[in-house]
Amino acid sequence: MAEAFSALERIWTDLKKPAKSVVFRQGESADFIYFIQSGALRLDYQLEDGRNLVLDFLWPDRFFGIVENEVYAWSAIALVDVHLKRLRRSAVQALTQDYPGVMDLLLKQKTASLMAAKNHIILMSCPTATSKLIGFLLDYSKRPEYFDRTTQVLTLVMSRKDIADYLGMTFETTSRIFKYLETRNYIKKINHRQIQLNTHMLLEA
Amino acid sequence: MAEAFSALERIWTDLKKPAKSVVFRQGESADFIYFIQSGALRLDYQLEDGRNLVLDFLWPDRFFGIVENEVYAWSAIALVDVHLKRLRRSAVQALTQDYPGVMDLLLKQKTASLMAAKNHIILMSCPTATSKLIGFLLDYSKRPEYFDRTTQVLTLVMSRKDIADYLGMTFETTSRIFKYLETRNYIKKINHRQIQLNTHMLLEA
């Protein structure tokens, strides 16, 4: 796997994107595969009826844009300034000939996507908005980049609407549940984007 | 791809399972990969709190049980009598050495799983139970094995509870929405498991 990685190193190029910028858009020709070095992204799926759905949040060390199709099935948007590696799909394809490990790596990454999707489905199936949001916060707190274990402070890189679009609710409900969790001392809002978690209590709930 | 398939043919064994039988259980050692020849299955995920979640319904020509982990992450249950092909994981692994197409096939199947999951997420994000169920019926009606295009009759191989557990609602709601759709002439119940669809109207809704 390390060997596959060093093979990929020879064909990737560094790429920095500012917060809120679009890495690729749903429907665009899928010429590149990406890897997140640092930062965070949101995968958006635009429905015909105008609704926008957040399919996933992406964190460092994840590949994305791996599809068999001609075009991207969803959009990738930077939530904060991101540092990416970009690989031309055709070049990756060529590498798989000499380095079977590259194929293994792609398969592993696809498995990671599938597990993320499974987790997303589990969250969405929670019977109440409160349990959805608690599940979301607990998952999120596993990201070392945005959760400080010593202070228990979680830095939200996404808006209330992003969370709502991920969990299948309205942003008003998201806001109200945050409020409710604070009154019950499950969380403490430092500011809109900084939340101190009472992990122990959240796990109990 | 055809070459990969014929390679697999040499190592798979036929397997028939009756309706309601368990093909594998969540947590069991994941020694086999399966392929559905005919019939239909349900993938169940058991949560610690006792809830049961339907992650997917599987139709013919799909591989399943493809995981990297030691154990299956969910259970597979036959909804009707099924005809399966069973392949020992280690044998498939060995085949990938000589037949790179086998790897491609596994990757393609994983992509299929991911697309199914994406679709599932889209359904679950529908704002009302009615739109969820309509989306479900329309997706389901793409299965030639269970939808008769001439009579427009859909044969449900799963219970109201299975549908509810798939869409994230209660089975009472599922039942009520079926009733509602019938009063509005979107559907016509032949019996509990046979539903005639007014596809045109459903697509409009």
Place this chain on the structure above:
DNA sequence: CGAATAATTGAAAAAGATCAACGTGAGTGG
């Protein structure tokens, strides 16, 4: 046939959406 399982239906309660108004705070241009 009869027991067990699945499906339906009703009434009441709870949860969430909607619509509207109001704060708040980060970023911009003077």
Place this chain on the structure above:
DNA sequence: CCACTCACGTTGATCTTTTTCAATTATTCG
């Protein structure tokens, strides 16, 4: 640096949808 603006977030009141719990009816399978 300050005022302004605009996007984001919060909150309230009302209405709709869904759940819950309970009872009843169908259906299936031994």
